[in-house]
Amino acid sequence: MADATTQLDGNCLAGPLSEILSVEPTTAWWRCPECARSGPLAELHVYGPEPGLTARCPGCAHIALRLVREGEHIWLTMGGGTGAFRFATSP
Amino acid sequence: MGIAWRRARLLERRSQTATARTLVLTAPDWPGHLPGQHVDVRLTADDGYQAVRSYSLAAPADGDRIELGVQAVDGGEVSPYLTDGLPVGAEVEVRGPLGNWFVWRAEQTEPALLVAGGSGVVPLTAMVRAHRAARSRGPLHLLYSVRSPEDVWYRDHLADGDPLLDVRIMYTRQAPPGSVRPPGRITTADLDEATARLKPASPVYVCGPTGFVEAVDNLLIDRGRDPVTIRTERFG
Amino acid sequence: MTSFSPGFQGRGRRLTDRLPPGQYPTESFPVLSAGPTPRVPTETWSFTVTTELGATHSWTWDEMMALPQQETTHDIHCVTRWSKFDTQWRGVPLDAFLEDVETAADYAVVSSYGGYTTNLPLEDLLDGKAWIVHTYDGYPLSPEHGGPARLLVPHLYFWKSAKWVRGLTLTHEDEPGFWESAGYHNYGDPWREQRNWGD
Numbered sequence: 001m002a003d004a005t006t007q008l009d010g011n012c013l014a015g016p017l018s019e020i021l022s023v024e025p026t027t028a029w030w031r032c033p034e035c036a037r038s039g040p041l042a043e044l045h046v047y048g049p050e051p052g053l054t055a056r057c058p059g060c061a062h063i064a065l066r067l068v069r070e071g072e073h074i075w076l077t078m079g080g081g082t083g084a085f086r087f088a089t090s091p
Numbered sequence: 092m093g094i095a096w097r098r099a100r101l102l103e104r105r106s107q108t109a110t111a112r113t114l115v116l117t118a119p120d121w122p123g124h125l126p127g128q129h130v131d132v133r134l135t136a137d138d139g140y141q142a143v144r145s146y147s148l149a150a151p152a153d154g155d156r157i158e159l160g161v162q163a164v165d166g167g168e169v170s171p172y173l174t175d176g177l178p179v180g181a182e183v184e185v186r187g188p189l190g191n192w193f194v195w196r197a198e199q200t201e202p203a204l205l206v207a208g209g210s211g212v213v214p215l216t217a218m219v220r221a222h223r224a225a226r227s228r229g230p231l232h233l234l235y236s237v238r239s240p241e242d243v244w245y246r247d248h249l250a251d252g253d254p255l256l257d258v259r260i261m262y263t264r265q266a267p268p269g270s271v272r273p274p275g276r277i278t279t280a281d282l283d284e285a286t287a288r289l290k291p292a293s294p295v296y297v298c299g300p301t302g303f304v305e306a307v308d309n310l311l312i313d314r315g316r317d318p319v320t321i322r323t324e325r326f327g
Numbered sequence: 328m329t330s331f332s333p334g335f336q337g338r339g340r341r342l343t344d345r346l347p348p349g350q351y352p353t354e355s356f357p358v359l360s361a362g363p364t365p366r367v368p369t370e371t372w373s374f375t376v377t378t379e380l381g382a383t384h385s386w387t388w389d390e391m392m393a394l395p396q397q398e399t400t401h402d403i404h405c406v407t408r409w410s411k412f413d414t415q416w417r418g419v420p421l422d423a424f425l426e427d428v429e430t431a432a433d434y435a436v437v438s439s440y441g442g443y444t445t446n447l448p449l450e451d452l453l454d455g456k457a458w459i460v461h462t463y464d465g466y467p468l469s470p471e472h473g474g475p476a477r478l479l480v481p482h483l484y485f486w487k488s489a490k491w492v493r494g495l496t497l498t499h500e501d502e503p504g505f506w507e508s509a510g511y512h513n514y515g516d517p518w519r520e521q522r523n524w525g526d
Contacts, residue, residue: 075510
């Protein structure tokens with residue numbers, strides 16, 4: 001896949017999200033609260049990987065989630081609002 | 092938690108094009124994978140700095156052996172190291188298999204269409220190779236868009252006279268001598284010929300650079316293909 | 328020594344006193360993005376300062392270009408560990424925009440076309456420490472690098488230098504922006520290596 005900061009898609013979230021979720025995430029269903037488009041997480045447009053992964057609606061670019069890695073922690077922010085969860089991951 | 096990092100040793104590196112390589116690695120206790128899945132590769136520098144990138148698996152499950160397709164990106168941090176720097180016999184860390192959305196399963200016996208742009212052929216090649224080994228099979232069509240004949244990956248896997256596999260390579264800049272199709276980007280006509288052999292619910296897998304994926308996706312939907320049947324993966 | 332990925336260095340690392348801790352120098356100018364690149368014509372571009380009381384002060388592109396311009400050269404430091412020396416910019420110091428603005432606020436939230444935001448203390452925007460820049464290396468700033476105009480705050484990590492800048496809102500409270508609310512440091516001083524929230 002890519003080796004630059006570029007637009008990817010939700011498929012590349014499988015690894016990072018596997019560190020904090022116990023189920024395979026790319027098949028998760030998501031509905032955009034802004035434009036009502038729906039589909040699997042795999043089809044989200046993802047920007048990154050640095051400074052973080054920003055997943056957006058493929059229709060209207062509304063933010064679905066953001067994920068930032070900090071050493072042994074992963075920060076997860078759902079939607080476009082504020083309020084991040086910092087998860088400790090096992091090395 | 093999650094999917095553990097495991098060490099994988101580089102057994103062999105094969106050139107696909109001037110800048111693309113297949114890396115054959117052995118990953119002890121590899122759990123197997125589905126065609127279309129990917130792994131994350133993690134590199135660690137002496138000072139502890141780490142970089143992680145995702146690479147698609149180019150072959151179906153085969154014990155502890157995994158094959159990755161890597162295109163060196165100019166100025167890339169990870170890909171040039173993997174294509175030309177990592178010594179054979181040395182290890183990297185891999186995590187996987189990853190992703191259950193962009194996958195083809197051997198029990199899928201309906202016809203399917205695969206559309207590849209450039210290095211997007213990597214996960215689709217895993218599907219083609221798994222399809223060949225499947226016991227009961229429907230027809231598989233691969234449309235593969237590349238710049239020129241030198242840019243074709245996996246020639247030996249894609250052209251072997253399998254009656255249930257139809258491969259069409261489309262050249263965007265320079266076609267080999269004797270080509271009927273003039274060089275150019277993928278068109279509605281290219282897709283119509285392939286989709287004519289599909290059923291309305293047949294799956295279509297599209298993989299390649301973002302612009303390519305968007306263009307193919309739009310062409311398919313414009314021709315009345317149900318978006319629910321189209322699965323995409325974007326490479327940068 | 329690690330026993331895997333032998334010879335992987337990430338990028339060449341050299342230590343110099345111009346390099347903050349954990350950074351490496353680069354000749355290139357990497358583009359990092361968190362969303363689609365906005366295309367903002369200068370005909371419709373504006374920059375608006377909104378005070379804590381709701382008063383607004385706006386400048387069109389032509390009005391901004393009529394303000395006194397400065398050439399300024401800086402080292403810039405991205406939180407993703409690259410640093411770039413001697414980058415050359417042309418633009419207007421923030422002091423020119425804030426000169427006639429009545430405010431008792433201590434903080435600012437900078438906002439961009441495309442929805443990006445970042446926060447910083449107001450004092451970090453004043454006294455020749457920050458600019459609205461429209462020219463890089465003698466050429467109009469490209470959309471990928473934040474054109475037509477971006478904020479330049481070179482003494483903080485580069486995510487504070489908001490691309491596609493459209494305005495700033497003065498506030499009494501510090502309100503975390505796009506990356507600050509998702510795990511990155513609220514202030515972001517590269518010399519103190521303030522990368523993440525806990526640093």
